[in-house]
Each structure stands twice: as structure tokens, then as C-alpha cells.
Amino acid sequence: ISVTYVEANGAQHVVDLPEGENVMRGALDNGIDGIVGECGGGLACATCHCYVDDEWADRLPAADQAELDMLESTSSERKPTSRLSCQIVMAPALDGIVVHLPEAQY
Numbered sequence: 597i598s599v600t601y602v603e604a605n606g607a608q609h610v611v612d613l614p615e616g617e618n619v620m621r622g623a624l625d626n627g628i629d630g631i632v633g634e635c636g637g638g639l640a641c642a643t644c645h646c647y648v649d650d651e652w653a654d655r656l657p658a659a660d661q662a663e664l665d666m667l668e669s670t671s672s673e674r675k676p677t678s679r680l681s682c683q684i685v686m687a688p689a690l691d692g693i694v695v696h697l698p699e700a701q702y
């Protein structure tokens with residue numbers, strides 16, 4: 597399932613992730629800078645912050661309250677398309693998703 601990560605500097609990385617993999621882990625496993633994922637996906641940091649591409653933002657399941665709370669503490673500006681990438685789990689319907697990485701995670 598294809599994911600395109602776009603770094604803040606414009607660099608693009610297209611990777612294939614297995615179903616069930618989350619977008620934070622996918623970045624780490626593929627050496628993509630811009631996602632830290634300090635808490636390992638436990639909704640206890642906000643260092644996996646990303647901006648889901650406009651075209652895709654509405655196609656994701658809505659963020660739950662725990663994710664919304666954590667999004668209060670992102671380092672870079674929170675936008676309407678802000679999500680925590682550890683909560684984006686790859687499924688066939690997301691094939692081709694594009695996520696933009698923020699300037700900073702701290």
C-alpha cells in the first residue's frame with residue numbers, strides 16, 4: 597500500500613507499507629526524516645505529527661479524543677489536516693495517500 601511522505605523541504609519519498617502498518621512506523625522503518633515517534637505509537641507524544649494531504653484528509657477515520665488531545669501539543673502549527681501518523685493505519689482504501697511532514701517535531 598503506497599504512501600508518499602513529503603518533507604518540509606519538499607523531498608518526496610514513496611514507500612510501500614503492509615496493511616495494518618501505521619504511517620509513523622513506516623517512516624521510521626524507511627529512514628524518512630521528519631517523523632520521530634518518540635512514544636512508539638502510544639499517543640503519548642506528538643512527535644509523529646503530520647499534515648494529511650487535503651485530498652486524503654476526509655477519507656481517514658476521524659481522530660478519537662485521545663488523538664485530538666495530543667494534537668494540542670504539536671511543535672509545529674496545528675492545521676485542520678493535522679493528524680498523528682501513528683494513528684493512521686494502512687488499509688487498501690488508503691493506497692496512494694500523501695502526508696506532509698512538519699518543519700519540526702520538538
Ligand code: FES
Pocket residue numbers: 620632633634635636637638639640641642643644666680681682683
Ligand atoms: Fe507518540 Fe504518535 S508516536 S503519539
